[in-house]
Amino acid sequence: MQPSSETVIEFRNVIKRFGATTAVDGVTFTVGAGETVSLLGPSGCGKTTTLRLISGFEDPEEGIIEIAGESMVGKRPYERNVGLLFQHYALFPHMTVAENVAYGLKHRRWPKAEIADRVGEMLRLVQLKGFEDRSPGQMSGGQQQRVALARVLATRPKLVLLDEPLSALDAKLREELRLELKQILTSVGSTTIVVTHDQNEAMSLADRIIVMNRGRIEQQGTPDEIYMKPRTAFVAAFIGRTNWFHGRIAGASDDGFFRLTTDAGTSLAIPDPGVAGGGKWSVCIRPERMAVTGPDAKIGRSGDNLLPGKVVDVVNMGAEFQYIVDGAEGRVMVVEANREGPRLRTGDRVSLLFRAEDCVVLPQDGA
Amino acid sequence: MKRGRDSLPLLLPAVAVFLGFFFLPLGGLFVESFRLYLPGRIGSAAEAPLTLANYAELLTPAFAQFFFETMRISLLASLAGLVFAFPLAYWITRSLSARWRAIAVGFFVTLMFLSVLVRTYALELTFGAAGPLRPILLSLGISPNGRGYIEILVGAGLLHYIVPMATLTLLGTIQNVDPRLVDAAQALGAPGWKAHLTITLPLCMRGLLAAFLFAFTFSISAFVIPMILGKGRVLFISNLIYNRFSEIADYPSGAAISIVLFVVALAIVYVMSRQVNKRWNS
């Protein structure tokens, strides 16, 4: 479903402190109807607190939280019509699967017959028809997570919050359930916020990612923007693998590119940093945007960069190879799809080729 | 937490119960222990003069003897309890199948739950002066009414509770010791007994101390066991307190003994749990 213009949640300049630490420090974002947004960040970045502020388990010190245009000040969790999928499912162990799914409906005073219909419908949605009378303790982790999802969606909440939805599952199951989760969320057209520290989860589930660090938002954008155009060094380092070069900007050259003189003295072609030069800068480039060529390669066209080096390790990851190359600029990783086996061996002399357009130029941390 | 405060009024009944039935009475006991003894009243008169005489009396050898006796029998029974409970707990955790282990646990929980009165009576019936063991005892030259035998009987009464209790306490402790450690010690050349002495026993020290604490505090405040099995010849401090009240109605003296027993019991718990926490909680 395409995001519409209607705003489901508005979070404006929200501050939440716990004692001396500020868990959420002036966070502002909105989520539109039908949109899936991911709050991504390391543990302690404030994403879970943000989630708890939305659910009403915590109250903000400052700022505004509105759901569907209604202020949430003083509203208890049960007055918010928000669904929350807990990290460890939080299924009621003393109730059956059907009772768990029906719990929210009962408190909304649905008629009995309608509750039964809705429970059946929900269990069909998560492919657990026939499990009505099981107790959650008799089910696998993946099944429990689906029951929890059915319980959340049953009440048709205005907003669905997922707290690390797949982190309690093992890797293989996680991948399967991720696809299924996405399909289910899309099919019911819910507005969703996914809190996670796992970039794959964020990238695959979300229309938009909000990267948080130390209580603040570092960057918001589509998965593609976040990955290809990180706006801070933190975002670049947190999401995906990155090679870094550090140095000073030497100025623009005639071909429209800028030049960066690295700390080791190499001159690299980089895109326009957008801001006037001076100070220390970092350049990051994704490993899959670099190519390994023979040691005698020459720069073909303007905007190419060529770094000599020596292969120190070749790692077979199955679908891809990682070549670890040491050169004047330090250690660099290059990733290449596995099409016909490894092309290089440890000890080979090589050149690394990459385009200026693929580099992202960022002011150095603390500069 | 803001919401937690709403539930604080729920504490009021407990506060009332503990104040009215426990802390105020203990405070009253403390005051009473300094009152001068005037025969023939329940509790001293409010205007009775204050005195230290009730405590001074406890320092006389005749009284100190009771304290000493209580401590000695309690200590021996507690140690004996550990000596028997340890192999028992070890055997249950390491040699029994899951099914038999469950049965053994049920058995010891039942034994521990057993009424103190019932177990004391059963011991008296079995080992007492009129019991079926009488001819055997007499043929061995042991007088079932001799002081030594009565002391042993009181100790046995304590042991009958301590062994199940200590066994259950030690089950968890021994379960937590990784049996591969002993295997490793043996693979390194230590004989089995030495491996246990240097690995199992030190790792169980915390559990052993906890079991000892339970056993010893239970023993020094025991009442029914010495009352019945001691036949008036072996008296514990608890019995002394009761006798002050029931036989001579000397309330201030009973209060003073109570305060001393109270302080001793608290001091033992405090010192021992501090030791345990200091050594294992870092």
Add this chain to the structure above:
Amino acid sequence: MSGRGLDNGFRLLGLLMIGVIVCFLLTPIAVTVTMAFDARAYLGPLPPPALSFRWFEQFFSDDYFLRGLSTSIQLAVASVSVSLCVGVATAFALDRASFLGKEALISLFLSPLIVPPVVTGFALLLFLSHMGLVYGFARLFCGHIIITVPYTIRATLASVAGIDRSLTEAALILGATDRRAFWDVTFPLARTGIVSGAIFAFAVSMDDVAVSIMLTDAKTYTLPIALISSMRANFDLSIAAASVMLMLVTLALILILDKFVGLNRVIGQGVFR
């Protein structure tokens, strides 16, 4: 001696000790059960030549015992009901609130477990006499509440603390008010602790001598007090019959505990003083 020889020696010694101690634990019980069914009117050598229920009949025809039994049951039901309510309320309040000195307060609430019961009983005797409370049942009632309430507090607290907080939060976010969430989630999940607390409290109340003996009067006394005074008076085997019945009560309590709570869980919640 070789290491192996020593090992076998120790193993043998251990097994011997286990055998001795299990015999020591079981023999008195076996003797008491046998003698309770002894048909003879006097204490004779074991085994008894014939079995009968005469001592049970004698127990039930003795008004002195029956009055004690009736007082004991009334007292246990009354005091356990009160201490269960107090204990459950206290445990829930303590679990939800966080304030300075909470741990100290919990220790205070559990302190009657460490104070020798005779001291508690004696202090109550003085205090209640001072307050002018002379009615026997009321005095026993006060005493039994204070010795049972730590058990109900502790067992409930242990089970409440084991409840995952996100379960309550799940109920709240699904639309339950705080009160509903308590009755739908917290209370049913704490039930095992509440049940074991009640059973402990009942057993403690039924078995108590040290506190009751101080608060008893000539007309109001509990079964243990009745048994103890006739035990000292004469050696009457109807006490053995009473003991057998008390053993059965213990066994029944354990079976209930195992069925509703599970014995391993009970040990975890602390059966100990």
